Every structure is written in C-alpha cells, then in structure tokens.
Amino acid sequence: MAKAIMEFIGAFFLVFTVGMTVIEPGAGNLAPLAIGSVLMVMIFAGGHLSGGHYNPAVSLAVYVRGKLSVNDLIAYMVAQFIAGAVAAGLVLFLKGFPALTPAVWQIVPALITEFLFAFALCFVVLNSATARGTSGNSFYGLAIGFTVLAGVYAVGAISGGAFNPAVALGITLMGLTSWASIWIYLVANFAGGAVAGLVFRALNPDDV
Amino acid sequence: MAKAIMEFIGAFFLVFTVGMTVIEPGAGNLAPLAIGSVLMVMIFAGGHLSGGHYNPAVSLAVYVRGKLSVNDLIAYMVAQFIAGAVAAGLVLFLKGFPALTPAVWQIVPALITEFLFAFALCFVVLNSATARGTSGNSFYGLAIGFTVLAGVYAVGAISGGAFNPAVALGITLMGLTSWASIWIYLVANFAGGAVAGLVFRALNPDDV
Amino acid sequence: MAKAIMEFIGAFFLVFTVGMTVIEPGAGNLAPLAIGSVLMVMIFAGGHLSGGHYNPAVSLAVYVRGKLSVNDLIAYMVAQFIAGAVAAGLVLFLKGFPALTPAVWQIVPALITEFLFAFALCFVVLNSATARGTSGNSFYGLAIGFTVLAGVYAVGAISGGAFNPAVALGITLMGLTSWASIWIYLVANFAGGAVAGLVFRALNPDDV
C-alpha cells in the first residue's frame, strides 16, 4: 500500500507538471526541462520505497525483467492512472480548459517515436535502477528523468512526447491530444516497455 | 552556531539569486534554472554542516520527521528569515526598487500550488537527505534544488513559486508580491512541510 | 556481441536526437541540452555493458589508453557508424529532407574546434570512466554528456559540433553538412581521440 501511494504521488506530480508547463502560460520551450526534472526528483525521493516508476510502461518493463510481482504491477498501474486523472483535473481547475484543438498525430510516425523513447526510457530504468552492474549508483533519477527531457525535445512535435500511458491519459483529459489518438500511446508505450525488458534480459544474461 | 551561520549563508544566496534573476534585467525564462541550481550547490556545500535547509518549511518538516531539535528549529528559522531580509536589501541596493505593481495572487489557486510544491520539496528533502534507504547518496542536492526548478516553471504564474517562507519574505520586501499575500506562503508552505513530515513517517514506518 | 548491440543502441539514440532536435521544427537553442542529455542517459544505461562510447573517436581513445582490444575497437566502430546511418534514415523518414543548403565549414577553424572538443570529450571519458582515481563514481555520464552540451554551444557555429565521426556521418546523410566537409570530422575527431589517449597516459603514469 505504501508503494502504491508513492506511485500515486510521483505520477501525480509528473502529470501535474506536464499540464502546468505545457498549457500556456507555462514554461514555453523549457517545459521539457521542468518535466524531466520533476520525474528525476520524484524518482530520487521514492525510488527506495516503490522503485519510482510513475509509468505503467516502466512497471511492465520491470515486470518483464522479473523484478515486480503481478500484484504490484496491477496496483502500480491503478495508482498511476488514477494519479494521471487527478492531476489532469487539478490542472483544468487551475488553468481552465485550454482553448485549442486537441492534437491528432500522424499514426505511423507517432507510433514509431512513442515506441522508441518508451523503449529508451524503460531500458534506462532497467539498466540504471535494477541492474547488478550499476547497483548503488547515485545517478538513476538523473538518467531516467533526462531521458524524458531528451525525448520530448526530440519527438514532441511528432507525438507529443508522453512515453507513459498515465501521462497520455492526463494530456488527453486536459484536451491536449484527442481521444482518437490515445491508443497510439497505449500500444507504443507498452510495446516499448516490453521490448526493453526483453532486450535487457538478452544483454544481461547473468543478471536475470 | 556554525549551523545557523550555514543556514544564513545558504538562504542568503538563494534569496539573493531569486531577486537578481527575477527582477529585470535578470535571467528571463532561465531564472528557475539559476534558482534551482543555487539551492542545489548550497545544499551540496552545507548539507554536511547544517543539513542544508535554507527554508523554514523544510526545517519544520525535518522537525516533524524527528531529525531536528526544537532549539535548532528556532535558530534555523531565525537565520533563514534574517538571510531573506538581508538578501532583499542587497538586491534593492543593486537594482533599485522594481517599477512594477506587486503581484496579488488568487487565493485558492495560490494556496493549492504553494502547498503542493512545498510538500513536494519537503518530501524530497526527507527522502533524499534524511532517509535510511538513501543514506550516503550523492544526489540529494540535485533532487532538492531541481524540485524548486520544476515547481517555479509549473506554478510560478499562479503563486510566484516560493515554496519557502524566507523566500516569501524576501520577494515581498523586494516589492515583487504584496504584503497582503504573504500569509498565503506562510500557511501553505508550513502546511506543506508538516504534511510532508507526516507522510514520510507513514511511508517509512521502520525509519522514524 | 552484446557490447556491439549496446553501442548500436546508444549511438542510434544520440544521432537520432541530433537530427530530430536540430532540423526545424526541433528544439531550437535547447538542442544541445537534449543532445548532451541523451548521450548522458545512454552512457548511464550502457556503461556497465560496453563502456558506453557511442563514438568512434572515443573508442580509439580508449584503445590508445589500453582498455579496449583491437577486435572490440573494430566491432564498436562498425556498430556506431551503422547506427549513425540508420538514425539518419529514420530522421529523414520522419522529417523529410531538410530544405537547406548543407553547411560548408571554413577548414582551419573547423579542424581546430572539432579537434579541441573531441579531445575534451575523450579526455573526460578516459578520466571519468576508465581512471583508477575516479573508479566507482556516479558522475561519468553527466561529465561526458555535458561536455558535448558545452561544445555544441561553444563551437556549433564554427563546425557544427559533432566531435564524433558517427554523428558526422549522420548529419552528412541528413543533408546538414556537405560531403565535402566530412573529412574534417574524421581527421579532427580521431586526432582528438588519439591525443587524448596519449595525454591521459602522460598525466596518469601509474594507471596505464
């Protein structure tokens, strides 16, 4: 239960920061810095409690890698999605519904970029936060958070740059992307997480 | 006494950097990067001496968590508030009184956002700088400083983004926010610190 | 083989991020932050597997320093160049061929700046990721990634700021620089790597 609460807190601040920095007046072209930073700090705060996933695709990757029970996987995902919805509601309360047409992404490019950076994100998580070869390090939060920073700068214009189904739910509820596009995130992000788990196992055969 | 001097030095540079980067000509939209960075470096410098709070709400959180005596709590707060006032005076000497109307925030949104990020800040402090599960890490300053960076980008337009009663005193003295709003910071920031202490204790039952 | 795959993954995301952030609409003046960050996170993820070079000049430097076999040197370089070409192809698929004239650099200034920051980059790698005096540290990825960040801001206008022959191949394939200039990168970057290896050996006589 403490672990699910921690996942709620972390995912809440992540999605809340996404909404507050992306909807104008927000952080402009520095929004990805704020988003990557808040993910980093929540991982540094909560990693010792829950692992600091805050992302259903990451939880799936850790499950595939063999470091999360199926019960925890379900509890984490429930907490993360609820947090995304609650954060979206608070952003809308504070900012009002944004006066813009929700983005509709080109499907193939969006699938590719969401898959690629969800894979990168989950691969960085597995290697920096669950691998024997990096155990005891002090960089895992920085590595994970700044993967999202780089990804949003790189492909935000193609797919919004969620890499996280709970973020996808949040930005859809906020009216930033259309409901017609949410399946892109779900498919591509979970696929990225699963593939990251498999690639990790293949590259770290002695650590599974 | 050495600890209170360290708290004075850290809070002074924090509030001084806030004023110098926020009042034009300052750092523009990169002010939060400078502010988060100076907090980070002062924590890395002074953490081993005083704990590196530089924030009365953080000191309250550490007190609630059980890692600060009441005598130190009082001494720290006095040093932090004096530092905020001295820094504000020096900013005004260097820049002159800013030619702008002090901000008056909408009360409920400002209370919410100051509470949320003061909670986040204090929660990150407790978990990264006082928890058994993260002892010996090298990231506590980065985690704490960049929480402020993310928070100012996220909610600076709603409440100014102090998350710190000593900063609130400083920016009020500098004429950036109105005296009529200072209670918002005091109430919301101390509440955030106290709640962070209680949540930490609930999530870390074996570490209190 | 796992090591070469890791080098492919890291170099792919580096060159992919270069293209996606540099070609408009990209990350504007924050592209170097994204590029330095993605290099950092891939090093933190893959350093324990392959060393995390993602750069033929770095691999050459590590070889000269005596910490890479000639077989690995060749496998790494092949993987890195293939990754650069694949990433360039995907960028072109997602963005189309950029409507600009490939840059032609002034030869002597470009040689100097590509040499200098390739030297800096490889020197930072050798000292932060292979030296006895810094073993076990948690900063190597940050140090290496942000060397590129600083270098692109410093000399991007003079030479594009590759410091990496695989990146040079990628940006040439993307039409950002001309084929007539690619020798500048190859000569200057490999020279920077080799000199860094020699200087490391001279400054660390007890660690070779």
Added chain:
Amino acid sequence: MAKAIMEFIGAFFLVFTVGMTVIEPGAGNLAPLAIGSVLMVMIFAGGHLSGGHYNPAVSLAVYVRGKLSVNDLIAYMVAQFIAGAVAAGLVLFLKGFPALTPAVWQIVPALITEFLFAFALCFVVLNSATARGTSGNSFYGLAIGFTVLAGVYAVGAISGGAFNPAVALGITLMGLTSWASIWIYLVANFAGGAVAGLVFRALNPDDV
C-alpha cells in the same frame, strides 16, 4: 608538472567556452549553462589529478584552507593565467575582435557581486571537494560548475560574472571588459577566495 598541465587544460577550456559562447554568434542566454557545464566536466575529469581548480581564487582558497602548498599555489596560478591568455587568443583568431565597447562596470556593485559569488564558488569548492564530511561524493563537479551557472545568471549584468581572475584576464584580452576594470576582479575574487578559506576553517574546526 602533471598537475599544472591539468590546470592549464581545464582553465583553457573554461575561458575558451566563455569567449565562444558570450561573443555573438554564441549561445545567447544559454551561455551560462555552457560555461557552468564545461567547468563541471573539467573538474570531474581533472579533480583526481590536480584538484580541478582552474581559478586562481580557488587555488588561494584551498591554500588558506591548508590543502595546497605554496609551490603548487604559484604553479597553478601561472598555468591558469597562461591558459586564460591562450584561450583568449584562440577565441579572437576564430571570431575576430568583437565590435563592441568593452564594458566598464560600476565599481561598488561590481566589487560586491564579484566578491559574493567568488566567495560562494570557493566555499562550495572547499566543502564539496576538500571536506572530510563530504569525502567520496560524486557531486563536487556539479556543485562547483553550477555555482558559476547561477552566479552568471544572477550578476552577469552587474559585473560580467567572472568570479575567477584567469577568466577576468581572458575576457579583458577579448575586449569584453575594459582594462580599467580588471582590478575589480583581482581584488574581489581573491578576497572572496581568502574569506571562503577562513569561513570554512571557522565552520569546520575539526577538519583543518
């Protein structure tokens, strides 16, 4: 001798990056990020060799703190000033002499701000890189480099933001500040370093 060469390398890249990012076309308002980053990476690379000062005021502070011999103090300062001059020459070769009037600062404000951030910088160095209470940490380069980042954003408009006599020499040779102002840096920066050494000793009585 290896130590002096390391100090030359680090100070060279610091002053070179200052010139290349500050003189247009440079890094615009992100110059402080590049400058703080290059200082950070050179400290992470060279700290285990020379201590990673790259700044005569820092060397003075470490001498006052009792961790540098007078012979090394002199050798370091000579190497740092030569590096500043060589870097300035190369910047002028690459960019030409900038078409602007060298800045003449208001004396008292410039003395205050150069003193304050040179003190902060040296105080951070002493506590993060020479103190028993933080030995073995992985953050010293980040702490020191980002002190300069914060300082340049905070007071660059008041005094240029050198905090380093070798940087002051470099920017004076580059025509960014006037020869009539160089004494301000020398006096304020060395005073900041000396005071930092004394304050460190007062606050760390068991560690001198």
